[in-house]
Amino acid sequence: MLASLRIRGEWCASIYNGGGRFQSASADFYDNQSIDQLRRWQQPGDITDVPQARLFGGNGTAESTRYLDEADFIRLRNLTLGYTIPSQTTEKIGFSKLRVYLTSVNLLTFTDYKFEDPEARSDVNDSRNPGSTFYSSPPAKTFTIGLNINF
Incomplete structure (x- = not known):
C-alpha cells in the first residue's frame, strides 16, 4: 500500500471580499444577500457592524474594512x-x-x-x-x- x-x-x-458590497448591501436587488443582513441595524440602541437595510438605497455599499476577513485555512x-x-x-x-x-x-x-x-x-x-x-x-x-x- x-x-x-x-x-x-x-x-x-x-x-478582501470585493463582492461583499453587493452581497451585503442592505436589500439591493443586484445579488442574493449574505446572512449577515440578519444582524443589520434596526432600531436605536442596536450595536452591529451591518448598516440599516434600505430598499434600493444601497446603504453600506462603499468599500470598507467590513469586507476584510481572516483567511486562515488548512487544505x-x-x-x-x-x-x-x-x-x-x-x-x-x-x-x-x-x-x-x-x-x-x-x-x-x-x-x-x-x-x-x-x-x-x-x-x-x-x-x-x-x-x-x-x-x-x-x-x-x-x-x-x-x-x-x-x-
Whole structure:
C-alpha cells in the first residue's frame, strides 16, 4: 500500500471580499444577500457592524474594512492511495505488474472564512488588487480511480 498526501495552509492572512458590497448591501436587488443582513441595524440602541437595510438605497455599499476577513485555512490538497497487486497473483493472469489507485484533489478544507474560498484571489487578472476576491469560485473536488497494467 502506498499513500501520499499534500497539505497546504495559510495563517495570519486576510482577504478582501470585493463582492461583499453587493452581497451585503442592505436589500439591493443586484445579488442574493449574505446572512449577515440578519444582524443589520434596526432600531436605536442596536450595536452591529451591518448598516440599516434600505430598499434600493444601497446603504453600506462603499468599500470598507467590513469586507476584510481572516483567511486562515488548512487544505488537504492531494491524497493518493495505491496498491500494487503481488507479482505471484498478477503473473497467474498474464500481467507483469498491476496497480490500483485512488486520487483525490481538494478533498478537505478547514477554515472559518465565510465566503467561497479562503485561497482564492481576484478572478480578474489585475495585479492592482492582490489579496482580494470577487465572486471567486472554490476549486473543484475531484476523484480519480485508476488502474496501471504492465504486460
